Amino acid sequence: xxxxxxxxxxxxxxxxxxxxxxxxxxxxxxxxxxxxxxxxxxxxxxxxxxxxxxxxxxxxxxxxxxxxxxxxxxxxxxxxxxxxxxxxxxxxxxxxxxxxxxxxxxxxxxxxxxxxxxxxxxxxxxxxxxxxxxxxxxxxxxxxxxxxxxxxxxxxxxxxxxxxxxxxxxxxxxxxxxxxxxxxxxxxxxxxxxxxxxxxxxxxxxxxxxxxxxxxxxxxxxxxxxxxxxxxxxxxxxxxxxxxxxxxxxxxxxxxxxxxxxxxxxxxxxxxxxxxxxxxxxxxxxxxx
Amino acid sequence: xxxxxxxxxxxxxxxxxxxxxxxxxxxxxxxxxxxxxxxxxxxxxxxxxxxxxxxxxxxxxxxxxxxxxxxxxxxxxxxxxxxxxxxxxxxxxxxxxxxxxxxxxxxxxxxxxxxxxxxxxxxxxxxxxxxxxxxxxxxxxxxxxxxxxxxxxxxxxxxxxxxxxxxxxxxxxxx
Numbered sequence: 001x002x003x004x005x006x007x008x009x010x011x012x013x014x015x016x017x018x019x020x021x022x023x024x025x026x027x028x029x030x031x032x033x034x035x036x037x038x039x040x041x042x043x044x045x046x047x048x049x050x051x052x053x054x055x056x057x058x059x060x061x062x063x064x065x066x067x068x069x070x071x072x073x074x075x076x077x078x079x080x081x082x083x084x085x086x087x088x089x090x091x092x093x094x095x096x097x098x099x100x101x102x103x104x105x106x107x108x109x110x111x112x113x114x115x116x117x118x119x120x121x122x123x124x125x126x127x128x129x130x131x132x133x134x135x136x137x138x139x140x141x142x143x144x145x146x147x148x149x150x151x152x153x154x155x156x157x158x159x160x161x162x163x164x165x166x167x168x169x170x171x172x173x174x175x176x177x178x179x180x181x182x183x184x185x186x187x188x189x190x191x192x193x194x195x196x197x198x199x200x201x202x203x204x205x206x207x208x209x210x211x212x213x214x215x216x217x218x219x220x221x222x223x224x225x226x227x228x229x230x231x232x233x234x235x236x237x238x239x240x241x242x243x244x245x246x247x248x249x250x251x252x253x254x255x256x257x258x259x260x261x262x263x264x265x266x267x268x269x270x271x272x273x274x275x276x277x278x279x280x281x282x283x284x285x286x287x288x289x
Numbered sequence: 290x291x292x293x294x295x296x297x298x299x300x301x302x303x304x305x306x307x308x309x310x311x312x313x314x315x316x317x318x319x320x321x322x323x324x325x326x327x328x329x330x331x332x333x334x335x336x337x338x339x340x341x342x343x344x345x346x347x348x349x350x351x352x353x354x355x356x357x358x359x360x361x362x363x364x365x366x367x368x369x370x371x372x373x374x375x376x377x378x379x380x381x382x383x384x385x386x387x388x389x390x391x392x393x394x395x396x397x398x399x400x401x402x403x404x405x406x407x408x409x410x411x412x413x414x415x416x417x418x419x420x421x422x423x424x425x426x427x428x429x430x431x432x433x434x435x436x437x438x439x440x441x442x443x444x445x446x447x448x449x450x451x452x453x454x455x456x457x458x459x460x461x462x463x464x
Contacts, residue, residue: 027410051304134355
């Protein structure tokens with residue numbers, strides 16, 4: 001019997017069956033999983049993350065070098081000295097600008113953080129979703145910093161998403177544009193309630209928006225504060241398209257998120273559960289300048 | 290053992306590139322799936338046990354860092370690896386066009402498998418996912434197919450970490 005399974009004919013088949021069986025078992029375990037991630041997952045997150053962190057740092061350095069210096073390498077020989085000096089100054093200038101830009105972003109982040117009276121942790125984006133189907137970001141903060149599954153992730157521009165998986169010092173955030181994401185929201189002008197769902201592309205739509213509610217293109221959509229994850233009044237996006245079918249209870253509205261996820265570098269993670277205040281009509285949270 | 294470790298680290302390097310550098314492009318939907326090409330190459334030129342385990346490990350990594358909770362790639366990547374293994378003696382992959390076509394087809398096999406799995410595990414998402422096929426998945430699989438011949442050429446020039454087996458992928462089936 002042993003020789004039968006170890007024979008060449010059955011080796012590949014046995015490996016295939018074992019690997020696929022193991023993958024299926026993992027899949028079924030994950031479906032039932034309630035907490036962040038298990039030990040093996042968090043070990044692997046910690047194993048992979050330094051590579052992403054290192055690569056992000058490296059590429060940012062290369063990018064800044066490229067813009068600051070490489071465009072100036074085709075200099076004429078006789079002006080080399082002078083132009084090298086210019087290149088050095090340009091690079092310094094570029095570095096200063098990058099620093100100023102980073103400082104400005106961090107200042108905005110701090111200002112925004114101070115405007116909200118909640119416990120928050122600032123985190124850096126170190127990687128993005130490797131697949132085409134899903135939308136997520138890898139952050140450099142995890143359970144050690146108080147990050148838990150389901151906690152809200154925001155930026156000064158607006159809502160980013162919710163924490164999906166956590167490791168000891170890294171976490172994965174599901175963006176609001178992912179088709180699995182849902183955030184309780186309302187239209188700022190008319191206070192019409194709806195759910196913001198992701199489409200899987202770089203936009204969202206409003207689900208369960210009643211036909212009787214009056215909305216128009218350009219209306220700002222904000223968080224309603226009803227779900228407990230997000231504080232009330234955070235900007236989510238602006239309505240860009242409205243479709244009203246002749247029948248049905250609901251209307252369809254599309255929105256573009258306030259946050260440009262392709263340029264996102266720093267975020268804030270709300271580490272305490274937000275308790276919604278009693279609703280006050282017309283009062284929303286101040287947007288940072 | 291050295292070759293396995295090298296192949297694994299090459300996979301991790303490609304994974305890192307895919308989740309960092311390639312996401313910086315403004316044309317994000319044209320981001321090639323480098324890990325898919327790598328796994329298909331492993332399927333064509335690597336032994337089943339170590340290759341299958343590397344495919345499994347890389348699929349697992351993709352699941353961990355993506356927005357899905359189910360472990361779809363942990364299942365789909367070894368399946369693709371073994372599919373490539375089973376067809377390796379029946380494919381003519383000497384020319385770039387066939388290499389691209391091979392990768393493009395396998396990319397769609399995986400896409401459809403993931404759609405099917407998601408429909409089973411998360412019913413109701415079918416409509417949203419179908420709309421992603423032309424807008425997100427097609428550009429990605431096209432860019433993956435376009436990049437694939439470079440990987441095949443690289444493997445041919447330097448089979449440093451891949452076990453060389455002559456005549457594989459040249460359409461000469463074993464009887």
